[in-house]
Amino acid sequence: MQSFLDILMILLVLLNFRLLGASQLGTCVHSVAFQAVIIGLLALLPHGLAPSWTWLMVGAVTLVKAVVLPGLVRRAMRETGVMQELEPFLGYTVSVILGVGLLAASFLVARPLRVPAGGMTQVLVPVTIFTMLTGLYLIIARRKAITQVLGFLVMENSIYLFGVAFAVEESWLVQAGVLLDVFAAVFVMGIMIYHINREFDNIDTDRLSDLKD
Amino acid sequence: MIWALILIPTLAGAAAFMVPSGRFVRVLLPVSAAAHFGMVMAAWTLPLPFSAAFDWLAADALSLLFLSVASGLFLAVAIYAIFYLGPSRKRPIKDYLEGYQFADRSDSVFVGCLLLFLAAMTVVCLARHMGVLWVAVEATTLASAPLIYHHRHHRSLEAAWKYLLICSVGISLALLGNFFLAVSTAAASAQGREMSLLTPLLMKNAALLSPEWLKAAFLLMLVGYGTKMGLAPMHSWLPDAHSEAPSPVSALLSGALLNCAFLAILRMQALMEAAGLGAFGRERLIFFGLLSMAWAAMLLVSQTDYKRMLAYSSVEHVGVMAVGVGLGGIAAVGALFHAVNHSLVKAALFLAAGNILAAMRSKDIHDVGGLLKALPASGALWIAGLFAVTGSPPFGLFSSELLILKGALLSGRFVVTGIYLAALALAFAAILRVALKTAYGSPRAAEAGPGGSGRETFFAVAAPAALLTGVLILGLWLPPALWRLLGEAAAALGGSF
16 A cells, blocks of 8 residues: 555656646646546545545546646647747756756655645655645646647646645635636636737747846 | 625626627726725724635725725726727827837726626625635635736737736635645644634634744745835845836835735734734844835935836835734834835825826836926826825825824834834835926926827816825824724724723
8 A cells, every 4th residue: 555655646746746847748748647537546545446536536626637628738739839848947857857956856855744644645845845836846847738728737737746645624615626627727728828828929938028127 | 795795807807708899898997996995985884793604705995995006096997998098099109218019908808807806805804704705815816817917018028927927826825825824723623613714713722832834924925925015135026017107007016015915914914913922923023124124215315207216116005005904002003004105195195196107108217307397297297196195294194194103113123123224214215206307407308299189188187186185184083983993993903902
């Protein structure tokens, strides 16, 4: 059980590195969806196979995160014709090396935070923080608006990971609200990407640089 | 009561989306705003706290204070918008900077988003549950992003994208903070206490919360909600959004939205106080507050765009509030009072700026000289507002800044006092320079460009005038009811007279 959890954690970390090192947006979308599936598995693990409300809830969230949201992003990619991040602000090799640094930093930051007893692996907190930092990094270091949305999704994944791992079952209402918000945020971002694409004929956000001091 | 407060704007907002733009939509906005404001004023007569939805929503002193400000501002903006919307705005508008044509989005979408924005802010004020609070703060972002992109051109698009992305990221951090908070309750639930993220429950069992997790949660929420509140260095979305959004929207963003995010931080700080970690939270608030004040004051000096100048002044005042709460005692009361004053005066200034922009077609300070002659009413409001916002007597901001100063001196924090005064002085000089330059001098762009109208309509002047009168009254005479409410609200934050 514990080792299975650890394997899932390692997979998440590896997927983060895949995100940092990938230039094809398709690969990134795929990684984000895969992360969501892993986290879904993680949520179901303590509950066994007996069907319950948790199953339904987790199933619904995973469906949105692994199928619907990536689908929206893929649609934006098709509509704008962007398949690849061509000139990132920081190269892919550099990103992966910085990623190692981020991972180390996550373990350092997480040291004082002891996980309460309850069968969760101690690696969880650093992995959450690392996933969050990966998302932030993608938002900062990449040029395309779509990659920035992907970074946002990675951040959301990290939060979802932490939430399900601790079974923070702050009642279904809050869960549903959170889900709805994320969904709406990505939806609005999708609309914006469409407008940016129309206005500028591309979605490089460094073109969005008229406003500064 | 609480349900009505939330449902009025929600339903009206939904209705606005359904119908095509026209007179109905333009009437709907002020009518629902007035209904909402009436309900909030009626709430003042009820004994506090009262709640609904199993305590998930409730009005306490803090809620009522911030809700009244938000609702009052919204009413003023709604009245102003009668002039702002309407048939005259339908044709393509010539951009004053680069000279291309652009159109506005439809009135229906504008009014609908405004009303949903009000609904979301109402929920923020009334939320008793940290999860609901989070959902509502995120909802304010989503409802206001289309408002920033009301003028369809590339600068407003850029501003809206930055706003959406940066605030979403910030709000994600706050969500992680919420989860950390939930984990901090693990020890208490292990002892068989009933625990959830309901603030009354958390406050009651605050001593049992795990301090490490609680501290981490506080930091994440401070940074997360602080992004939305505009604390430096997370404020980078703020000047862009405020300068590119239509003026009524800027007024609401600055006057009401920043307060909502501040309220979220205050809820967390109250919990820290209850858990005996108040000093930890206060030090962080002072740090970010002073940083925001200094940062904004320096950028104020070199501003040439008057709407951006107002935006940076918001960053500065948000810093003042954070410092006030951080100092505690009488300064915490001052900080809440300051939030009220700042909302009123900043909204008035943005509305006046909207009039100036409509008449002069320029946001450059050097282009708008001789306002007192060219636009007598708006110009006078603008100058008076600028004086008020720097904290000159007899306006309310003078009293509230003085209260915070008193708190700083009483607690013996002389370094904090020094930085606080220096930043205020610098901002005073910077804004005064603008006030003088725009009041006198010769208008370079007084020639109203195509699409500009030199006339000032009644509503366009009445709304900011009413707000400014409010600040003036608060500076001269503080209603006892408000004073009591401020005291009650500050009590949870370790504030007292």
